[in-house]
Amino acid sequence: MLLRSLCVLLALTTFAEAKYVLMTSVAPGEEERIERAFRRAARLRSGETLEVRHRATQWELQQSFQDPTVEAVFWFSHGLSAPRGGESLIRPKLLDHRGDDVAAAFALAPARLRFLAVVGCNSEEILEYHGVDTSLRGRSYVARARRANALSEVSRAWRSFRRNEPTRLPEERPELSQGTLRVTRVVSSAADPKLQRALRVVVGGYTRGMLPPSGGTVFIEVPTGVALDVRIESGESLADLSVLGEMGQITVTSDEISGEWRQFSDALGNPLGVNLRVFRHM
């Protein structure tokens, strides 16, 4: 009896801790409109908490993905798709309020996350371009092309998901690893914190980690069969080159993988790229 009561209490506690995050990264006037409409459509139950973050960035998105109490993330922003036809060289983007491309950050969504909705024009196509798997089993994933009916679409999917919520979350299948990379970023003290961006660490074509805007170290487990070259990118808009953040000094090392990572630089040793850095494994 006591054990059963404890189990019920534990279940209730777990339920009470469930947290949903609504993130918007659009124009200031739109944010409140989306929040009001979302609150109406989502029909939150008692005990469920909704954390709202306006003017969200990819760093905040990544932090939500890392928070074990967050069960669902709803992201609203604008999409910039490539024109159809031809071998287009236009990079499709999911834009945050600063015009930065945040699409590749969604590849960091953990398997334990129960529900993820990405709402923005052509978001599904954009996420696929950036190697984000939009057909994850065991959890609902909404990426709508049009935002006219996006809220009703998301709330319908959300309600349906809650009705048929899987009792067991999909298990994270451990992949065979060839080792861990240590990626370190040092930002100078003169860098303007307002301009600083988080940096995505892309290995084998997929975003596998993120470096904080203020600098730090991230450890990346590299599965077997994946190329060891590393691409670091901020996704920062290049529209105005005079107000770019500082990428800082970046190094890639590993205790387990032999060889070294050499930064792609010019003859004088200056790294090439504006919002990206390339490290080749030698």
Place this chain on the structure above:
Amino acid sequence: MKKIVLSFLLCLGLAGIPTQRAHATTTLLGGPLVYAVGGGLIIAGGFMGIMGYQRWVENNVRRPVARGTLSIIGTYVLLVPMFFGALMLDSEQEAELEFRVITDGQRGLRDIAARDIAIYNSQVNELNAVYQTVTAEVARDASVLPQDRWEAYSDLLAPETLRVAATLVERGLRPARR
């Protein structure tokens, strides 16, 4: 090598790779096609409405003062939706160019040698880094010539990479001819 770089630059345009414009959403209304068609219809409808309204006022209102007042008020009222229509048409943002990995049998690129594609794919990140650097250098200093900067960095990239990139630029930035 110089020949390849020059042909690459010719494809890009000597003033550097142009930034293209692509549609982006700016409100909750819908996608690019909806904007273009909707905006155009609203402007055309507004224009027709103003013309029709002016004719109606002309035919039905006899007092000159009332005719003038109604004419001005009606025109301004009809200009409002036309203004929003124009905003809808203007929902564009600057897009950025990026070279991407070529997948097997990609449409329109089957005539490129597999070896060249493999080399290009292995250097696609480096190519993007050089492209960004050249574009930034030219943007920051008007006296810097893009061909000089491409020439300076061309030794860092394989000739095959530049050759494939030139083909992509030539086919990607022009209307599809298939």
